[in-house]
Amino acid sequence: MFDIKQYRRKEAEVQRVGSLMRMLPADAVEVLEAGCREGYITLKLAEKYPSVIALDLKLPQIYHPNVTCMQGDITVLPFKDGSFDLVVCTEVLEHIPPEKLGTACRELMRVSRRYLLIGVPYKQDLRVHAMKCIHCGTINPTTGHVNTFDEDLLKDLFKDMPLGTVEYPVTGVYKTNRLSYGLYKRFGFPYGSYEQEEPCIHCGLPLKKPHLNILARMVCLFAKGLEFLQNKTGPSKSPVWIHILWDTNRRDS
Numbered sequence: 001m002f003d004i005k006q007y008r009r010k011e012a013e014v015q016r017v018g019s020l021m022r023m024l025p026a027d028a029v030e031v032l033e034a035g036c037r038e039g040y041i042t043l044k045l046a047e048k049y050p051s052v053i054a055l056d057l058k059l060p061q062i063y064h065p066n067v068t069c070m071q072g073d074i075t076v077l078p079f080k081d082g083s084f085d086l087v088v089c090t091e092v093l094e095h096i097p098p099e100k101l102g103t104a105c106r107e108l109m110r111v112s113r114r115y116l117l118i119g120v121p122y123k124q125d126l127r128v129h130a131m132k133c134i135h136c137g138t139i140n141p142t143t144g145h146v147n148t149f150d151e152d153l154l155k156d157l158f159k160d161m162p163l164g165t166v167e168y169p170v171t172g173v174y175k176t177n178r179l180s181y182g183l184y185k186r187f188g189f190p191y192g193s194y195e196q197e198e199p200c201i202h203c204g205l206p207l208k209k210p211h212l213n214i215l216a217r218m219v220c221l222f223a224k225g226l227e228f229l230q231n232k233t234g235p236s237k238s239p240v241w242i243h244i245l246w247d248t249n250r251r252d253s
């Protein structure tokens, strides 16, 4: 089972959240957190800002005098244009189906009257920890991440925004290689992130780890060893996340 409390204590996660907290503007009052999950970031926002709306697909259960919980979809936000001083959206856009991604980003820009802070995984290798669904037979990327982001894609998605402030928290993103991935695929992806909360992105049923015979297990261990060496000796130390804060008052015109 995925333990979110344990996940929040991991060093990389502490650094990711630390970066977000550093980037928060001081002069905002009305704040929207679009995609708040269990409310970990929401409660930190509520310590800083007097009015925080916490929105998610399922109605959030977050109890704090400064927080109002709302059920809603990021691709059709139930707010008027420019409703918030600050809109925060982290660890969400990588889950949005690619055909709806542009709409989601436009919605975030639409409801913000000044600041927009987004955070996404940076150049994530979506083959790492992939899984095969035993129900529908399709391949699932880890934790339902269907998009991988770099500066060009973000510039394109948020092209109406001025230049933003950027941070790249945590270095050393984990990568795989064609051989290891090919072997995992042959044996049904035994090292996928099967403990995740997200079900299969194609059929919605829970993802289950495959059972391997001893030979298959040894082949996959070899593939894993190869991947480990690649990541130990690899020359590039690419960041794990990218955070961008836009301030539309900084637009020169």
Ligand SMILES: [Zn+2]
Pocket (backbone or CB within 6 Å): 133, 134, 135, 136, 137, 138, 200, 201, 202, 203, 204, 205
């Ligand atoms: Zn499935």
